[in-house]
Amino acid sequence: MGKRAKPEEIIAKLREVEVRLARGETAAAAARAVGVTEQTYYRWRKEYGGLQVDQAKRMKEMEKENARLRRAVSDLTLDNQILQEVGAGKVLSPSRRRDAVDHVVEGLGVSERRACRVIGQHRSTQRKPGTPRGDEGRLTEAVIHLAERFGRYGYRRITALLRADGWHVNEKRVYRIWRREGLKVPMKQPKRSRLWLNDGSCVRLRPTHKGHVWSHDFVQDRTHDGKVFRMLCVIDEFTRECLAISVARRLNSRDVLDTLSELFVQHGAPEHIRSDNGPEFIATALRDWLGRIGVKTLYITPASPWENGYCESFNSKLRDELLAREIFYDLHEAKVLIEAWRQHYNTARPHSSLGYKPPAPKAVLPAAFIPPYCGGVAA
Known part of the structure; x- marks a missing residue:
C-alpha cells in the first residue's frame, strides 16, 4: 500500500495537472503523468480544488479537531448513560459499587475498565471477592439486640456497649452493619450557643471538679x-x-x-x-x-x-x-x-x-480479693 499523500503534495499535483490540461492534454493523460488515476484526480479536485496550501492544512486540522470533539461528546454521552443506569445519588460502599459495575457492564455492554472509571471503583476492588469475617453474623445479632433494647441509642453508643461486652470492634464496622440492617439513627438535637460576654468571659459558672x-x-x-x-x-x-x-x-x-x-x-x-x-x-x-x-x-x-x-x-x-x-x-x-x-x-x-464511658461505673474487684467483714475466711 502506497504512502498517503499530504495536502500540500496533493495541491501541487493538482496545479501540475491544470497546467497540462491548459496545454491540451487529456485529464487521463495528465493524471497518469503525476502518478495517479483519473478517478483519484477528480476526487482530489472535488476536495482540494481552489485551496491554497495553508488553507488545506487548516481544513485538515479542523477535521481532526471535529473528530476529537465527536469522540469526546460520545464518551460523555456514554458516561452519562452509565451514571443514569446506576441511579441518583452517590454509591459509597465498595460492595454497592461492585454491584453497580456489574449491572452497567451487563446492561450497556461497556467494558469493566470504563465502568469502574466512571463509577469510581478501583479495578482490584472490583475483581476481589468480598470475604465476610467469621464473627459477622454474631456481631450483627449483638448490634440488633442492643438496638432493640436501647431504641434511642445511635451506633456510637452501641459500639461502646459492645466494647463493654468484650467485642474488639470499631465504629466504622458497627456503622456499616447499622446501615446495612436499616437501623434508624436518632436525630441530632440542635446545639445551643454559648453564653459569652463581650469581654470573652462566660456567664455561667463552669464546674471544675466533683462536688463543685x-x-x-x-x-x-x-x-x-x-x-x-x-x-x-x-x-x-x-x-x-x-x-x-x-x-x-x-x-x-x-x-x-x-x-x-x-x-x-x-x-x-x-x-x-x-x-x-x-x-x-x-x-x-x-x-x-x-x-x-x-x-x-x-x-x-x-x-x-x-x-x-x-x-x-x-x-x-x-x-x-x-x-x-x-x-x-x-x-x-x-x-x-x-x-x-x-x-x-x-x-x-x-x-x-x-468519651462514651458511664458517669459512675461499677468498681470491678479482682477475683482473689476478699473484702474485710464480708464473711470471708482470713488466709
Missing part, C-alpha cells in the same frame, strides 16, 4: 390513669452523675430539702447548687438552710432554661429514653422503673461527653 456544682430541676409525667406525678432530678454537673430522682405525686420545698439533706450526708455538700426560679427552689426555708450549710445558690435568668444546660440535657434524655417509651400503671411502678433507669444511666450508659 450540682443542679436540680423538676420533670412532670402522668401514670396510665391520667394522674400527674413529679420527679426531682439532682445531678453533679462535672461527673454527669445523676445523684437522685425523687418521685411523688406532689413535691414542695420541704421535699426538696429532705432529698438534698440525704444527698449531702451520702456525698457531701457541694460548693454551689444551680436551679431555676421555681417556688420550690427559692423558698426562704430552703435558702436559709443552704446558707447555714455553706452551699451557694446559682439561680438562672427567668425564662432561660439553657443556662441550666446540664440538667436540661439530662431531663431530655430521661424523657426520650424512658418516659416516652414506658407506660406507668401506678406510682410504685414508676418509682421502680425510674430508679432502674437511673442506675443504668450512672453505671452502664455510655456518655458522649465522657
Whole structure:
C-alpha cells in the first residue's frame, strides 16, 4: 500500500495537472503523468480544488479537531448513560459499587475498565471477592439486640456497649452493619450557643471538679390513669452523675430539702447548687438552710432554661429514653422503673461527653480479693 499523500503534495499535483490540461492534454493523460488515476484526480479536485496550501492544512486540522470533539461528546454521552443506569445519588460502599459495575457492564455492554472509571471503583476492588469475617453474623445479632433494647441509642453508643461486652470492634464496622440492617439513627438535637460576654468571659459558672456544682430541676409525667406525678432530678454537673430522682405525686420545698439533706450526708455538700426560679427552689426555708450549710445558690435568668444546660440535657434524655417509651400503671411502678433507669444511666450508659464511658461505673474487684467483714475466711 502506497504512502498517503499530504495536502500540500496533493495541491501541487493538482496545479501540475491544470497546467497540462491548459496545454491540451487529456485529464487521463495528465493524471497518469503525476502518478495517479483519473478517478483519484477528480476526487482530489472535488476536495482540494481552489485551496491554497495553508488553507488545506487548516481544513485538515479542523477535521481532526471535529473528530476529537465527536469522540469526546460520545464518551460523555456514554458516561452519562452509565451514571443514569446506576441511579441518583452517590454509591459509597465498595460492595454497592461492585454491584453497580456489574449491572452497567451487563446492561450497556461497556467494558469493566470504563465502568469502574466512571463509577469510581478501583479495578482490584472490583475483581476481589468480598470475604465476610467469621464473627459477622454474631456481631450483627449483638448490634440488633442492643438496638432493640436501647431504641434511642445511635451506633456510637452501641459500639461502646459492645466494647463493654468484650467485642474488639470499631465504629466504622458497627456503622456499616447499622446501615446495612436499616437501623434508624436518632436525630441530632440542635446545639445551643454559648453564653459569652463581650469581654470573652462566660456567664455561667463552669464546674471544675466533683462536688463543685450540682443542679436540680423538676420533670412532670402522668401514670396510665391520667394522674400527674413529679420527679426531682439532682445531678453533679462535672461527673454527669445523676445523684437522685425523687418521685411523688406532689413535691414542695420541704421535699426538696429532705432529698438534698440525704444527698449531702451520702456525698457531701457541694460548693454551689444551680436551679431555676421555681417556688420550690427559692423558698426562704430552703435558702436559709443552704446558707447555714455553706452551699451557694446559682439561680438562672427567668425564662432561660439553657443556662441550666446540664440538667436540661439530662431531663431530655430521661424523657426520650424512658418516659416516652414506658407506660406507668401506678406510682410504685414508676418509682421502680425510674430508679432502674437511673442506675443504668450512672453505671452502664455510655456518655458522649465522657468519651462514651458511664458517669459512675461499677468498681470491678479482682477475683482473689476478699473484702474485710464480708464473711470471708482470713488466709
